[in-house]
Amino acid sequence: SDETTDIVIVGGGGAGMTAAIEAHNKGASVILVEKMPMLGGNTVRAEGGLNAAGTPYQKAAGIEDSPELHYQDTMTGGHNLNNPDLVRTLTENAAASVEFLKENGAELSEVGRAGGASVNRIHRPAGGEAAGNFIVVALKKKLQDEKIDVRLQTTATEIIKNEEGTVTGIKVKDKEGKESTIQAKAIILAAGGFGANLEMVTKYQPGLAGFSTTNHAGATGDGTTMAEQIGVKLVDMKEIQIHPTTIPGKGVLITEGVRGDGAILVNAEGKRFTNELLTRDVVSKNILAQTDKIAYIIFNDELRANLKATEVYFGMDLVKQGDTVEQLASEIGVDPAALAETVSKYSGYVADKNDADFQRPDLTLSLATGKYYAIQVTPGIHHTMGGVAINTKAEVLDTSDQIIPGLYAAGEVTGGVHGANRLGGNALADIVTYGRIAAEEAVHSLGSK
Numbered sequence: 001s002d003e004t005t006d007i008v009i010v011g012g013g014g015a016g017m018t019a020a021i022e023a024h025n026k027g028a029s030v031i032l033v034e035k036m037p038m039l040g041g042n043t044v045r046a047e048g049g050l051n052a053a054g055t056p057y058q059k060a061a062g063i064e065d066s067p068e069l070h071y072q073d074t075m076t077g078g079h080n081l082n083n084p085d086l087v088r089t090l091t092e093n094a095a096a097s098v099e100f101l102k103e104n105g106a107e108l109s110e111v112g113r114a115g116g117a118s119v120n121r122i123h124r125p126a127g128g129e130a131a132g133n134f135i136v137v138a139l140k141k142k143l144q145d146e147k148i149d150v151r152l153q154t155t156a157t158e159i160i161k162n163e164e165g166t167v168t169g170i171k172v173k174d175k176e177g178k179e180s181t182i183q184a185k186a187i188i189l190a191a192g193g194f195g196a197n198l199e200m201v202t203k204y205q206p207g208l209a210g211f212s213t214t215n216h217a218g219a220t221g222d223g224t225t226m227a228e229q230i231g232v233k234l235v236d237m238k239e240i241q242i243h244p245t246t247i248p249g250k251g252v253l254i255t256e257g258v259r260g261d262g263a264i265l266v267n268a269e270g271k272r273f274t275n276e277l278l279t280r281d282v283v284s285k286n287i288l289a290q291t292d293k294i295a296y297i298i299f300n301d302e303l304r305a306n307l308k309a310t311e312v313y314f315g316m317d318l319v320k321q322g323d324t325v326e327q328l329a330s331e332i333g334v335d336p337a338a339l340a341e342t343v344s345k346y347s348g349y350v351a352d353k354n355d356a357d358f359q360r361p362d363l364t365l366s367l368a369t370g371k372y373y374a375i376q377v378t379p380g381i382h383h384t385m386g387g388v389a390i391n392t393k394a395e396v397l398d399t400s401d402q403i404i405p406g407l408y409a410a411g412e413v414t415g416g417v418h419g420a421n422r423l424g425g426n427a428l429a430d431i432v433t434y435g436r437i438a439a440e441e442a443v444h445s446l447g448s449k
């Protein structure tokens with residue numbers, strides 16, 4: 001049985017939900033298909049926040065920033081492999097994405113620091129809630145309030161392209177396995193990445209065999225694979241980010257905000273070994289060089305009080321504790337004298353505003369007082385930077401760099417925005433910004449059909 005709509009969206013994570021709301025607001029009829037029993041994808045797991053420069057919240061906090069500086073940080077963080085035009089568009093429109101979220105019930109009013117950022121730029125909800133869940137809950141409510149047609153447990157299996165090379169719809173399978181076709185004037189691919197598909201990961205990065213993943217089970221690269229089958233160009237497929245601080249086997253990561261707010265990393269010998277605020281790839285590499293490829297994130301009660309997101313880790317029983325540094329050291333099997341020396345030396349650096357060992361730039365929190373906490377972490381597969389090639393209008397390109405009419409893409413399914421390494425906070429910026437752009441352009445194209 002065939003159905004027809006203006007715009008069909010594949011994937012109900014942050015990019016797809018944003019695109020659905022924006023397209024609906026602009027007057028298009030929309031169907032969103034999501035293969036899992038719930039919306040949210042990897043987005044719901046994003047804890048950090050959204051990078052944007054030039055927002056009223058930065059201004060209120062006296063932070064000087066600009067899209068240009070956000071651009072420079074993103075390019076540097078991505079080792080300049082990023083597509084510069086895509087990064088320009090991202091950084092010039094991210095502040096409007098914060099505004100979009102506010103209008104849709106997800107105000108990100110607090111601004112913090114994240115790895116690879118020159119200034120405080122990562123926007124998150126006030127009160128320390130995890131940003132991804134906060135956004136997903138708000139957008140889900142909006143989808144419901146607006147009665148937008150969302151179909152869960154409905155998997156897109158194929159993108160349909162006609163003889164002229166125009167994309168005209170998708171094939172889907174519902175939860176009973178029943179197949180049907182949805183014809184649409186425009187298709188927005190927002191099916192996320194492939195970080196939970198180890199076979200696909202190791203096809204592009206054999207060195208990652210055996211790594212655990214932070215991704216949700218639906219991150220299997222369907223969007224990328226379906227696109228490739230109709231001649232879409234794929235870019236940067238081997239660029240796969242490992243997150244430095246994950247909990248093996250649990251699909252959990254410890255948000256960068258913990259380090260950003262003042263936690264340090266120590267190794268099994270109780271010693272610091274890195275500037276904790278370096279980019280994810282470098283911090284990961286530095287942890288992998290330590291004994292057993294593990295590190296401990298060390299923080300105290302003051303940080304716990306400042307960053308409510310940490311309560312989740314306590315709830316999951318991931319945190320070891322001690323009234324003194326020595327007690328904590330015994331709990332985690334690290335030499336107490338060594339850890340005590342490391343912590344007191346670090347607190348001295350905070351007092352001096354100078355990290356003589358690793359030149360950490362942001363020394364805001366002294367660890368001179370307890371109670372003390374530790375979480376054992378190791379790097380895990382986190383984000384697939386590569387994916388389908390798009391231009392700044394979120395139009396999808398074929399292997400000859402020609403636009404494929406009718407096909408748009410946004411979010412982790414795309415490649416080129418993050419280059420060789422994604423900065424923390426740029427995923428939410430990416431999905432909301434390109435989700436909006438994909439919807440605007442798709443709606444715009446309806447006029448000519």
Ligand code: ADP
Pocket residue numbers: 010011012013014015016033034035036039040041042043044154155156157190191192193218219220222223410411412413431
């Ligand atoms: P992004 O951050 O780019 O929005 P997410 O991982 O948050 O990416 O969301 C992508 C969503 O797409 C996930 O919820 C995932 O289950 C869904 N998805 C993946 N493949 C398909 C498919 N073949 N059909 C429908 N939904 C899909």
